[in-house]
Structure formats: structure tokens, C-alpha cells
Amino acid sequence: MKKLLALAFLLLPLLLLAGILLKPDGEVSTLENRTLLTRKDLRLSLRGNAFQEDAETYLSDQFPLRAFFKAREAELFLALGAGEFDDLYVGKDKRLFERYPAFDEGFLRKEGAKINRLASEGGVPVTALPVPPAEIPLRKLLPEGAPVYDHAALMKLFREAAGEAKVLDLAPVLTDPGDYYRTDHHWTTGGAYKAYLLWMASREGEFYKLSGEGKADALPEPEAETVSRDFRGTLFSRAPGRNVPPDEIRLPPIPEGVRAEADGKEIPFYDLSALEGSDKYAVFQGGNHGFLRVDNPEGGEGVLLVLRDSFANSLLPFLIREYRTVILIDERYALLDPLEAVRTYGVTEVLWVKKCVP
Amino acid sequence: MVFSSVTFLLAFLPVTLLVCLLMPGARSRNAVLFLLSLVFYAWGEPVYILIMLFSTFFDYGNGRLLERFEKQGKRRAKNAVLILSVTVNLGLLAFFKYTDFLTGSLNGVFSLGIPSLGLRLPVGISFYTFQTLSYTVDVWRGRVKAQQDPVAFGAYVAMFPQLIAGPIVRYADVEKELSERRMSLETVWEGVPRFALGLSKKALIANPLSRYWEEISALSGESTVTALLGVLAFALQLYFDFSGYSDMAIGIGRMLGFHFPENFDHPYEAKSVSEFWRRWHITLGSWFREYLYFPLGGSRKGRARTVRNLLFVWLLTGLWHGAGWNFVLWGLWFFCLIALEKLFLGKLLERLPGIFGHLWTVGTVLLSWVLFQSEDLPAAGRYLLSLFGAHGFMSGVSLFYLRCAGPMLLLAAFFATGIPSRLWKKLVREGARLPFEAAGAFLGLELSLIEVVNSAYNPFLYFRF
Numbered sequence: 031m032k033k034l035l036a037l038a039f040l041l042l043p044l045l046l047l048a049g050i051l052l053k054p055d056g057e058v059s060t061l062e063n064r065t066l067l068t069r070k071d072l073r074l075s076l077r078g079n080a081f082q083e084d085a086e087t088y089l090s091d092q093f094p095l096r097a098f099f100k101a102r103e104a105e106l107f108l109a110l111g112a113g114e115f116d117d118l119y120v121g122k123d124k125r126l127f128e129r130y131p132a133f134d135e136g137f138l139r140k141e142g143a144k145i146n147r148l149a150s151e152g153g154v155p156v157t158a159l160p161v162p163p164a165e166i167p168l169r170k171l172l173p174e175g176a177p178v179y180d181h182a183a184l185m186k187l188f189r190e191a192a193g194e195a196k197v198l199d200l201a202p203v204l205t206d207p208g209d210y211y212r213t214d215h216h217w218t219t220g221g222a223y224k225a226y227l228l229w230m231a232s233r234e235g236e237f238y239k240l241s242g243e244g245k246a247d248a249l250p251e252p253e254a255e256t257v258s259r260d261f262r263g264t265l266f267s268r269a270p271g272r273n274v275p276p277d278e279i280r281l282p283p284i285p286e287g288v289r290a291e292a293d294g295k296e297i298p299f300y301d302l303s304a305l306e307g308s309d310k311y312a313v314f315q316g317g318n319h320g321f322l323r324v325d326n327p328e329g330g331e332g333v334l335l336v337l338r339d340s341f342a343n344s345l346l347p348f349l350i351r352e353y354r355t356v357i358l359i360d361e362r363y364a365l366l367d368p369l370e371a372v373r374t375y376g377v378t379e380v381l382w383v384k385k386c387v388p
Numbered sequence: 389m390v391f392s393s394v395t396f397l398l399a400f401l402p403v404t405l406l407v408c409l410l411m412p413g414a415r416s417r418n419a420v421l422f423l424l425s426l427v428f429y430a431w432g433e434p435v436y437i438l439i440m441l442f443s444t445f446f447d448y449g450n451g452r453l454l455e456r457f458e459k460q461g462k463r464r465a466k467n468a469v470l471i472l473s474v475t476v477n478l479g480l481l482a483f484f485k486y487t488d489f490l491t492g493s494l495n496g497v498f499s500l501g502i503p504s505l506g507l508r509l510p511v512g513i514s515f516y517t518f519q520t521l522s523y524t525v526d527v528w529r530g531r532v533k534a535q536q537d538p539v540a541f542g543a544y545v546a547m548f549p550q551l552i553a554g555p556i557v558r559y560a561d562v563e564k565e566l567s568e569r570r571m572s573l574e575t576v577w578e579g580v581p582r583f584a585l586g587l588s589k590k591a592l593i594a595n596p597l598s599r600y601w602e603e604i605s606a607l608s609g610e611s612t613v614t615a616l617l618g619v620l621a622f623a624l625q626l627y628f629d630f631s632g633y634s635d636m637a638i639g640i641g642r643m644l645g646f647h648f649p650e651n652f653d654h655p656y657e658a659k660s661v662s663e664f665w666r667r668w669h670i671t672l673g674s675w676f677r678e679y680l681y682f683p684l685g686g687s688r689k690g691r692a693r694t695v696r697n698l699l700f701v702w703l704l705t706g707l708w709h710g711a712g713w714n715f716v717l718w719g720l721w722f723f724c725l726i727a728l729e730k731l732f733l734g735k736l737l738e739r740l741p742g743i744f745g746h747l748w749t750v751g752t753v754l755l756s757w758v759l760f761q762s763e764d765l766p767a768a769g770r771y772l773l774s775l776f777g778a779h780g781f782m783s784g785v786s787l788f789y790l791r792c793a794g795p796m797l798l799l800a801a802f803f804a805t806g807i808p809s810r811l812w813k814k815l816v817r818e819g820a821r822l823p824f825e826a827a828g829a830f831l832g833l834e835l836s837l838i839e840v841v842n843s844a845y846n847p848f849l850y851f852r853f
Contacts, residue, residue, distance in 0.1 A: 035826050036577040039833075040402050040409075047398040082395075082431055089394040093841045100842050113792045117599075131606055173791065175784030177607055 050092045059097050060308045063267040066091040097270070105271035113173035116268045121171040124274050125212040126265035128163050130387045131177055133184045137388050142191020144368065145337070145382050149194035152372045155379055156195040157232060159225055160188055160386035161217065161341050164210040167201050184386060195382070196232065203228050211277045214263020215385075216311055219280040219344055223251050226348035229381065254280035257302070261310045279310055282347045287327045292319040299324070299347075314343035320364030322357070329354040332378040335371055337361065339384045349381075389431040389548075391636050392590050392840050397833075400428060404548075405576060405643055414567050418543040421644065428548040429511070436510035439480065444545040447473055447520040448538050454527045455534035466528060473524040481517045484509055489711035512552035514708060516545055518675055523559040525679055532563050540566045549640040553633045555651035556671040558678075562646055569645030579642030584829035584836075586635025591836035593800050594629035595843060597621050600793050601761065605771060613786035615775040617793055619754050622761055624800040627656065630669070649674075654806040659745030660737050661725040661752055672708070676701050687730070694730065699723050709760070714768055718759045725752055 055068035067087045073080040090096070107115050108124050119127040149156040165172055166181045181201055189197045204210070209221030217225070261277040262270075281300055290299045297316050304312035315322060318340055329352060336342050336349070336358040350356055357375050359366050371377065389396050404424045411417045430437045450473045457465040484507055491502040523544075526532045535541040544566055550557050604610060604618030634651035641648040655668035665673050677686075681701050687694040706719020729737070737745040758775070762768035773779075802808070816824060 031822065032577040033573040036573040036580070038830075039580050040406055040576065043398045043402045050398075076434070078434075079432070082389075086393055086395050089398065090841045093394065096841055099838045103838075103842060113788060114599075131603065173788055175786065175788030175791075177603075177785050177788065 046094070047089075049094055050089060053092075053094075055092055059091075061097040061101060061267070061270045063264065063308045068092075101270045101272065104269040105273050108269065108271050108273055113176065118265055118268055119165060119172050119176050120269070121168075121173060123212070124271075125171055125207075126269055126274070127165045127168070127172060128215050128265065129176075130163055130165060130179050133179045133387050135187060138184065138188045138386070139191045141382070141384070142188050142193070142195075145195040145380070146191065146193035148368055148372065148380055149192075152369055152377075152380065154372060154377055155233075156382065157229060157380070158188070158192055158195050158197045158382040159200060159229060160185070160197065161225070161383065162201045162204070163215065163385060163387055167204045168207060168210060171207060179387070188386065198228055198232055200225055200228065211261070211263055211265075213261065213266035213274060213277050214311060215265055216263070216341060216344065218277075219254050219282060219347075220251070222341075222344040223282070223348060225383070226345060230352075233379075252282045254282040256280050257313065258305050258310055262308070263311060267308075279305070279313060281313065284347050285326055285328045285351060288324060288350055290315060290322065290324045292316070292322045311340070311343070315346065317343075318360055318363060319358070320360050320362075321366065322360075324350050324356045324358070326350050326354060326356075333357070333376050335359070335368065335375070335377040335380045337368060337380070337382045337384070339388075341385060342383050345383060389428045391633065392587065392595075392836070394837070394840060395431075397587075397837055397840070400424075401640070408644060409571060409573070409576065414569060415537070415539070417569075417571060417644075418537070418540045418566065421548075422539055422543040422546055425543070425546040425548040425551060429546060429551060433511045436508075436513075439484075439510050439513070440516055440546065440551075443477065443480065443516060443520055444542050445538065446476060447524050447545075448535065448541045450524050451527045451534035451541070452536070454524065458530070470524060470528045474521065477517050477521050477524075481513055483507075484513060486707070486711045493713070515554050515556060516551060518556050519558070520545055522556075522675065522679065526558070526560050532560050535559075535563075535566070537567075547641075547646075549637040549644070549646075550648060553630075553637070554669075554671060555634050555637060555648055556675050557648055558671075558675070561649055565646050571643075571645040575645050576643045579639040579644075581639070581825045581829045582642060583636050583639030584832040586632040586637075586639060587836045588832035589628040589632030589635060589803075591839040592832075593796075593803065594625050594632060595839065596796060597625040597628070597793075597800060600789065601625065604789065605762070605767070607785065608770070609779045610774045611780045611783040611786050612775060612777045613782045614789055615771060617786070617789045617797070619757055619771075619775070620797055620801075621793055623656075623754055623757050624797065624804060626757070626761075627652070627804055628800065654804065654809075656750060656753075656801075656804050657746075657806055658749045659742055660729055660734055661722060661749055662729050662734060664749050664753060665722070665726070672705070676705060680704065691731075695727055698727055698730070702726070712764075714759050714762060714765055717765070718756055721752075721756050721759065 056066050057068060058065050067084060069088065072084045072088060075081060104115060108120060112120055114120065114129070117129050119129050121127055145156050145158055148154075162181055165176075165178050169178065172178070185197070185199055185201075203224050204217065204221050206220070206224075208218060209224060210217050256278050258279040259276065261279045262274070263277065266274055266276075284299055288299055290297050292315070297319075299315060300313055301316040302313060304310055304316065309317070311317075324346065329350065332353045333355045334349060334353045334357070336346075336356060338358050338360055339362070340360075342349075342358055346356065346358070355375070357371060357377065359368065359371060368380070372380065389400060391397075404420075407420050407424070408417050411420055426437065426441075429440065450469050453469045454466055457463075457469065487507065488504040491500075491504055494500055495502055523532070523535075523541075527534050535544070544557075544559060544562060545551075547557075600621035601618050604614055604621070607614070610618070631652040638648045638650070649671055651670050653667040653670065655664050658664035658667055681697055684697040684700065685693050686697060702719040702723035703716060704719070705722070706715045706717070709715050709718070737748060755772070755775075758771050759768050762771055
């Protein structure tokens, strides 16, 4: 009997290994919303630890039923009422939050210095909209006592670094649970609209309105169309349990004639094909672009430059109503000096909108 | 390579065991073991493997020389070889491990500005250096015979089960088994439950617990309860991590036909700090006892000498764990406690009900872990202040961690005691254990494998040795 057991102990792992090596490699995990390492990606160099790391990643990524086990683990922990899972907070109704115990001072100083320079040398008004992660304004929905970073301290530091640029605080505004997705780190269309209103209210001078006259906060929210009730976003990918309720995605209407161009090629403003995949947030302009230019022939006179990350994707449907041209630069993907862009494109206003904890 | 990785569990371990099993005798087994252990080591440490190889063949040579000089009656030459071996071995260790600590401290005191070398520590150097030293000293003493076969000696030093994280196996412990062990499917099975236990300890308890110290020590101004939860989590994580690794080493050793010494014996059940250190990292304590404490005279040369000897041993034990002042203080902390116990406290604790000894031990050991694991002395100081109520007794954050970590901590604390193992021995008699052991082992292995696949790389804490 002991001999049989020993044989089982020795041979079962090898069978598993054979299973991994003999079956064709999976390229993508839709549940986890990421690509998997395949055998052609293995770095074969013997220098350093590259091959060893890749070998381990390969075996984990291609492990049979890997996504199944990950989902069951998430389900189990969430069903047991865990307050934390995979470095996420799990709040009321299994709402998922990114966890930020501290903020990145270096990032804030660097970004602040950038917009300060733009404000003083660019000759155009510069406004910053640092977006807090959901855990800050929706603190009441977190598990009780969950530690979060000091947002007041972050805003103070950022304001100091931003100098001449105007900095708006979204934390008092985005306090409705509907302002953020439950399974994704982005704000919802509703949250983006509130940010848009805050920004509009802060600007001086005339602005073009689509409907009616009056002050910014009297603008009614446009009728947005619900295009998906099955959105499971970035946070779900880390806690892919079936017991996590999905989100809805709503798309506001955009003016006729709006044209979007990314890196020289025309792209759809709303990429509806993304709704069939797992990264549904990419319905907004097809995802991240280093350089995106959107023109609205019915827009106002101005040219807006947006220094952004993916949060601006769902803010854009509102922004584009006000301008003839909106230029969006994601500095993670494009090496463009904003000051130069101001001069090249005749920019009349600059908006910086990024998550304040990268 | 790391035991808790898919590469090791699905590829390296089964292949190595099968190949060793198929070899005809101890000599060929040693050769295969040596070679594959080098692959294991080089997998994670492709450059510094040369240092380990040097250390190995250097002391192999020293062993042969010592034997020759003994036969020739050349005592002076023998002593010279011993001194050479000790100097070179300790010198290598000191160079890689302590140079920057030394220069940093000198810089701090004398404002010298010596640049640091920034050397990475060769993995396992603290372990294999002590092993080869135990060999040369024991050959010099005549305790063991010099190993004639370089491959066998290489297998002893490089053996992958204990090379990077112990237990510290003295040559004397395995001298016979190097040439005379049996390996069969039966011996393989005999090691499986132990190995499975160790892997489960690491993957299912230590890894999940590892987040709490990290999270809590990064907060500032925590309340007493929060700080306590953090240090408890660390105390249990470290125990399950390290004892889990030792279990895996002992289990694999058993599969290969070796009987490695035990390294942990439910240390948190100890009723005194002295007893704790006879149950925690047992092989380190006995190494220091054998090769430092007793040669210095132990406790047989009067009180003052005893205290001096204890001081030496504990300073070095602290330093062995890391190149930093917090480790020195950590060692000194235990020196004070153990000296106190030797002088009068030990007898007092024996006369009091056991609970006092338990509280004394757990309390002082928990405090020691704050020193051990804090980034630097000021951080340790801040943590201790929090622990003693500088920021209040309890807070919202405490409730959060009580809820998140509480259940896991209770479970871990329960399994850290000897209760489960005593229950097991009482409820299931020896002859009937096989089905339960088999079921438990395979379940543990499977769950651990899933956990390893699901989680990010989670290295072993004692790897900076």
C-alpha cells in the first residue's frame, strides 16, 4: 500500500506537468481579464532570473482549471464575509474597492510641478481634477474601521505643488454609491457627470450649452442609454466570484458630427464591440490612447487639452459638448510636452484629470 | 528554487526523487543528489553558486589534510588547518554579510564616508557555512572520519532539502547515512506526510498571514490592539513559515533515506525563554552550544564566566540572523532574559503555576519580534510605543483587523500548540494511521498547490540567510 501511495505521490505531479505541456497553451483568461504567458513568450536566456521567473509564471498561468480555482476561492471568501481579498476591500453587498493605505508623494509633486509650469508659462487657465479612489468618498461602505490614506493631506500637498493651477476637490462631490462602479476602479457615467458639473461651475466666462441657458448646475443630466447590465471590471478580475453582482454601463449621447482620431487614425467614439468582451470599459473610445483628438463641429470656440488617464474616457462625452476640439494626452503612452501641445494646437484651456493615487 | 513553487512541486521534486530511486547504490545516489542540488541552487543563484562550491571543496580538502596530519602526528599542522578553515569560512560569511553593516556603523560613529559595497547575500551562506564548519571541527576533534569521496561530501553540503533554510545538519548527524542509507518507495512514502504538513503550513497559514504585519507596521499611530494583532500575526507567520520549511526539509530527507534532526517543537508552548530556545530553531541553538558555548566553558566555570559565555553566544546568534543593530539588540534581549532565568527567574517560574511561564515567554518573545522585524530601530521604537498604548487601546482599525485577521490568528494559534498533534496521537493508534495520513497529505498537497498557483510569489522570510 505504501508503495502505491509513494508512486501516486511521485507520478501525479508529473502527470499534471505533462497535462500542462501537452495541451495547447491558453492565451487569455477572460475571467481575470489578462493575457497568459505562453511557451513562445518564455525568455530563454540563462543570464539573470528571466527564464526561472517565466517558467514559474508559465506553469501557473497554464495550470489546468486555474481560473476555476481562483473564482471558487473568491466566492468562498466573499461568502464568508471577508473584509479583504487580494489586496481589495470588500464592502457592503460585496462591493469591491482598491486599497490605498498611503498616497504617492512623488507622483503628486511631479504632476503638480507639471501643471504649475503649464499655468505659469502656457498663458492659458489650467484646472486639475484629481479623482479620489472610491474608498475615500464612499468610506461608509467600506468594512468598518478599514484604514485609508489621509485625503486631506494629499489635497494639501497637491495644491502646494500645483501652485498657479486651480485644483478642485472631488471627494465631497462623488458621495453617491452610484458614482463609482462596484466591480471596477473607474467612476460611472453618473460620477463623471458630477465631475463635469464641478469643473463647469469653476470656470469663468461663457460656455456653449447644448440645452437651455442658465448656470452649470442647472444642466440636466442627459439621457444616457444603458448598454450593458453585465459589466464586471478590473476589480472583479481579482475577485472573480459568481456572487459578485455586476455593474451597468450607461452611454450619454454625443453631438452629431463628433469625430475622434487616435494616433492619426479615425476611431469610433463608442466602440460597441468592446461590450462583447470582458474589458467593457473600453467601449469608451476603445480604451487607452497616447494621443487622441476629438472634434465637434457644433462645439464652442475653444480648444481643450486634457492630461489624462483612463478616467477621462468616460468624462469625454460631456467635455466634447463644450469645445470645437479636445486633445487628450496620456503621458504613460505618449511622449509629448504639454507646453508644446498648447502652442501647436492653439489650446485655450487645460484640464488635468487623473486618479490621485496612480 | 523555492519549495512552494509550481516548478519545484511539479517538476524538480518528483524527477529528482525518481532519478535517485532508480540509482543502484548510495554512491550513485550521492552523485545524482549533488548534481541536482546544484541545479536547484543555481536556479535561483546562478553566480554565487561558485562560492558554495568553493566552500565545499575547500573544506573537503581541509578534512583530508586534517586526517593526514593526524596520522602523521603533526599537531601544529592540524591546528593550522583548522584555523585556516575557520578563518576562511567565517571570513567569507562576514565579508558578504557584514561588510556594509560594519562600514555603515563606522561611518555613523566617525563620519568616515566609506562607500558601501552593496553586495547581495549568497542564498544559504549562513547555513552551509555552519555545516562545513561543523565538519572541519569534528574531523579535527576526531569525532568523525574525513570523507574520502568528494561527491559524497558535496552531496552533504549542497543537499537541496536543507541547503537554503536548514535545519543545520551537522556532518556527524548524517555521516553514516551518506554511505549506508536505503531509499525505496517505502522510505519515500514515509516522508510524504511530513512534507505535506510543511507545505500546508507555508501555503495555507504562513502565506495568508504574511499580509498583516506588512499592513499594520505600515500604519502609524496604531492602537494597542492593532499593534498586538500585527505582532501576533508576525509571530505565527514566522513560525509556520520556518517550521513549515523545516518540515518539508525533514520530509524530503526521509524520502531520500536521511534522518535529519528536528528543528521545532511547538516553541510557543514553552514555559520559559530558555525552554523556548530549546524548541525554536533547535539546530541553530545546538550548533552554538556545541561549537561555541561548550568550548568556552559553558556554565561550568562559575557564574561570571557563564554570563560572559551567554553574552557571546547571544550576540552572535543575533548577528547570525541579520546584519543590523536591531538584530544585535534582539540577541541581547534574549541574553538578558536567559541570564535572568539562569540566575534566579527560572527556578521561580518553575514554582509558579504554568500560566505565568507561558505568559512570560510569549510576552517577551512577541516583544522580541518587534525588534527583529522592524525596518530600523526608530521604527521598532514607534511600534513598541503603539503597543504600550501611546495611541489608545483600541480603534476602528482594531475592529477591522480583529474581524479580518482574528479567525485566521485563532486557527493558527491553535495549530501552533501541540494540542492537535497530541489529539491525533491519542485518537488514532499507530497501526490505523495510514489512511488518514494519506488522505490528509494528499488534501494538503492539493490545496497548497492551488494556493501556490493562485497567489503571487511569496518568498520565505529566512531567505536572507
